[in-house]
Each structure stands twice: as C-alpha cells, then as structure tokens.
Amino acid sequence: xxxxxxxxxxxxxxxHDPAPDLNDLLTRVGRGDEDAFADLxxxxxxxxxxxxxxxxxxxxxxxxxxxxxxxxxWQSAARFDPARGNAKSWLLTLAHRRAVDAVRHDQxxxxxxxxxxxxxxxxxxxxxxxxxxxxxHEQVKRCLDGLTNLQREAVTLAYYQGYTYAEVATALDANxxxxxxxxxxxxxxxxxxxxxxx
Numbered sequence: 001x002x003x004x005x006x007x008x009x010x011x012x013x014x015x016h017d018p019a020p021d022l023n024d025l026l027t028r029v030g031r032g033d034e035d036a037f038a039d040l041x042x043x044x045x046x047x048x049x050x051x052x053x054x055x056x057x058x059x060x061x062x063x064x065x066x067x068x069x070x071x072x073x074w075q076s077a078a079r080f081d082p083a084r085g086n087a088k089s090w091l092l093t094l095a096h097r098r099a100v101d102a103v104r105h106d107q108x109x110x111x112x113x114x115x116x117x118x119x120x121x122x123x124x125x126x127x128x129x130x131x132x133x134x135x136x137h138e139q140v141k142r143c144l145d146g147l148t149n150l151q152r153e154a155v156t157l158a159y160y161q162g163y164t165y166a167e168v169a170t171a172l173d174a175n176x177x178x179x180x181x182x183x184x185x186x187x188x189x190x191x192x193x194x195x196x197x198x
Contacts, residue, residue, distance in 0.1 A: 019043075022087035030078035041070060044088060048095045055099035065102050069095045143193035151186030154179050 020043050028036035048069050052062040072094055080090055144152050153172055157163040168183075169176040 022091075023082045026073075026077055026080050026087040026090070027082065029073065030080060037070075037074060040073070040087075044091050045070075047088070048091060051092055051095045052099045052102075055096065056102055061102060061106070062099070065098045066095065069098050072098070139194055140190075143190050146193055147186050147189055148182070150174070151182045151189070154183045155186045155190070158183060 020039055022040065022043060025036045025040040025043070029040055045066070049062060049066040052065040052069070053059060056062045056065060069091070073091065080087065144155070147155065150172065154168050157168045157171055158165070163171065165176050165179055165183075169179045172179065174182075
C-alpha cells in the first residue's frame with residue numbers, strides 16, 4: 001500500500017521526470033532530430049565523460065574525446081540498431097574506443113618526440129648567424145671610422161665600456177655639454193651610415 005502511494009506521489013510531482021528512453025532518442029537522432037540529440041546528451045553526457053576520464057587521465061583531453069563521441073553519434077546514429085543492443089551500451093562502446101584511440105595516439109606522439117631529441121640541435125643556422133654578426137661588426141667598424149676622433153672616442157666609451165656622460169667628459173678632458181653634442185652628432189652619423197632609421 002505504501003509503495004503504491006509513493007508511486008502516485010512521484011507520478012503527480014511535475015518536477016519528477018521519468019528516465020528518457022535512450023533507444024527512442026538515439027533513433028530520433030538518426031533521423032536528424034536536434035531536440036532528441038540535446039536530450040540524449042543531457043541524459044548520457046556525464047556517463048560518457050566519466051568513462052573517457054577513467055581511460056584518459058587528463059580531464060581536458062577526456063572532454064575532447066567526449067565531444068568527439070557526440071560528433072560521431074550525430075553522424076552515425078542512423079546505423080544504431082536497437083535489436084542488437086541498447087543505446088547506452090552503444091554510446092559507451094563508442095566512448096571507450098575513442099578514449100583508447102586517444103591514449104594510443106598520444107603515446108605514439110610522445111614516443112616520436114622522445115625518439116628525436118631536438119633539444120641538443122641548434123635553433124638557428126649557426127653559420128648564417130656567424131656571418132651576419134661578422135658583417136654587422138665590420139659595418140659598425142667602418143662607420144665608426146667615419147666619425148671624428150672625439151665622436152668615435154665618446155661613442156666607444158659610452159656604448160662599449162658603459163661610461164656616463166660625465167665619465168666620458170672626464171676621460172676625454174672635455175666639458176659634458178660638448179660630449180653630449182658630439183655623441184648625439186656621432187650617433188646620427190652612425191645611423192645614417194648603417195641605414196638605420198631614427
């Protein structure tokens with residue numbers, strides 16, 4: 001008597017939804033019913049993700065696999081045959097296959113990376129880099145030679161030896177204003193010589 005009363009209360013409760021018929025939903029998905037697809041996803045999404053998560057340790061990778069499963073469901077639901085099994089088993093079989101394939105794929109990629117140790121190889125062409133640096137040094141030297149003695153000495157002390165304006169002025173026995181002017185003029189000439197825009 002109590003069991004019958006409980007069933008009546010559940011039936012009268014509008015918030016209680018009976019479990020959806022997954023076979024019917026999947027059959028409707030096979031006919032292109034988007035609402036049925038949404039209902040199928042709501043009813044089975046956590047189970048599909050849970051299975052993928054048990055096979056694949058990475059949660060974000062498991063989410064990707066679950067998404068791939070539902071794409072496959074949308075594309076191949078018409079091939080589902082309720083006479084050969086139920087919808088949930090069919091879905092979980094797809095999820096398990098996808099998850100195992102993902103693990104194999106990821107492992108193969110890791111093996112390839114480990115087989116080819118790229119860490120010791122150069123990230124650039126060393127010969128080209130050496131030639132480029134040598135040519136740049138020669139161009140800088142040629143352009144420095146085109147400066148006046150005071151400009152060249154001031155620029156060399158400031159840029160290659162890290163002197164301040166005051167230290168350059170002391171080293172060259174000149175006042176700071178003169179050094180600043182000579183350095184500014186020297187830098188302008190160097191830029192012009194090297195083809196660098198200001």
